[in-house]
Amino acid sequence: MNSREEKWIRDSIKTTELMQPSADFTNNLMQLIKPKHKVETAPLISKNAWYAIVAFIGAITLLVLTINVEISYSIPLFDMRLPMVKISNFTALLLTVVAPLFFLQTVIISKYFKSAVNWG
Amino acid sequence: MPAITDSDCIAAVLSGNTQQYALLVNRYKDLIYTLCARCLPSVELAEEAAQDSFLKAFKSLSQFNKKAKFSTWLYRIAYNTCMDYLKKKAIATDQLNYNYVEEVGEEASVLHKLHDEERTEAILKAMDRLAKEDRFVLTLYYYEELSTEELAEVLGISPNYAKQKLFRARKQLGQIIEEHATELINDYE
Numbered sequence A: 001m002n003s004r005e006e007k008w009i010r011d012s013i014k015t016t017e018l019m020q021p022s023a024d025f026t027n028n029l030m031q032l033i034k035p036k037h038k039v040e041t042a043p044l045i046s047k048n049a050w051y052a053i054v055a056f057i058g059a060i061t062l063l064v065l066t067i068n069v070e071i072s073y074s075i076p077l078f079d080m081r082l083p084m085v086k087i088s089n090f091t092a093l094l095l096t097v098v099a100p101l102f103f104l105q106t107v108i109i110s111k112y113f114k115s116a117v118n119w120g
Numbered sequence B: 001m002p003a004i005t006d007s008d009c010i011a012a013v014l015s016g017n018t019q020q021y022a023l024l025v026n027r028y029k030d031l032i033y034t035l036c037a038r039c040l041p042s043v044e045l046a047e048e049a050a051q052d053s054f055l056k057a058f059k060s061l062s063q064f065n066k067k068a069k070f071s072t073w074l075y076r077i078a079y080n081t082c083m084d085y086l087k088k089k090a091i092a093t094d095q096l097n098y099n100y101v102e103e104v105g106e107e108a109s110v111l112h113k114l115h116d117e118e119r120t121e122a123i124l125k126a127m128d129r130l131a132k133e134d135r136f137v138l139t140l141y142y143y144e145e146l147s148t149e150e151l152a153e154v155l156g157i158s159p160n161y162a163k164q165k166l167f168r169a170r171k172q173l174g175q176i177i178e179e180h181a182t183e184l185i186n187d188y189e
Helices: A003-015 A025-033 A047-066 A089-119 B006-014 B018-039 B043-059 B070-089 B093-113 B116-128 B132-143 B148-155 B159-187
Strands: none
Touching (some): A025 B018, A025 B043, B006 B018, B018 B043, B070 B148, B132 B148
């Protein structure tokens, strides 16, 4: 190949316009490399809180099972004496377990709605 | 305002600002796509390979030697990607080339009335008759004016071997041109 041909080839290639990929080439590529946003939300009840709840319920259960509970109600004003209401261990157990769970539920719900308001 | 260099972009991307990679993509996409298109049998495949090349470069950007030239590194990735595609797809490219050679033969007379556009067409057609790897090499050599050492880096071979490869490719292109576009060259000032 002589220098004339070499020059012709060089100039021809140099003046050849580069081909262009599709218009959304960069966008498509950037979509692929965009870091995946992982929404991390903190749990409403932490692990430690769960341990405390379990320990509390366990302690109450143990307490109820080991002692007998007798509760009597009277209305002094009228000096009326209602028949003594006896609460069985089972009922006491239910009350002691359900009551804290009920309060816990209200706390969780209020916390949830507060955070929902913050997001909004 | 000073232009943002490749190194600045790379540093920004590595520090977490991945959006800066778009600058690098926009800077090199045309050339990378052209290189892929010269190697691969279809524009769809070329686009896929170009995208793959940029993705690979992004994923291994942390391994990029900052002293090296980003473009050369990117060309190497594109070259390897194209070679992988050719191996994988193993499309009946030889058949395509064969048909094309016949077509070029028929169109030889058309090459006589060339001007600028036709010159471009002629050189592209001539290059199409070369081996795919040679098209890649010649585009980098003539268009990007890469040195033999840089070409060797892109191809992952020794500079001597790159020199031989380049010599053979240029010789072959010269022969094709002589055969089909002698008048063009004679008319060329």
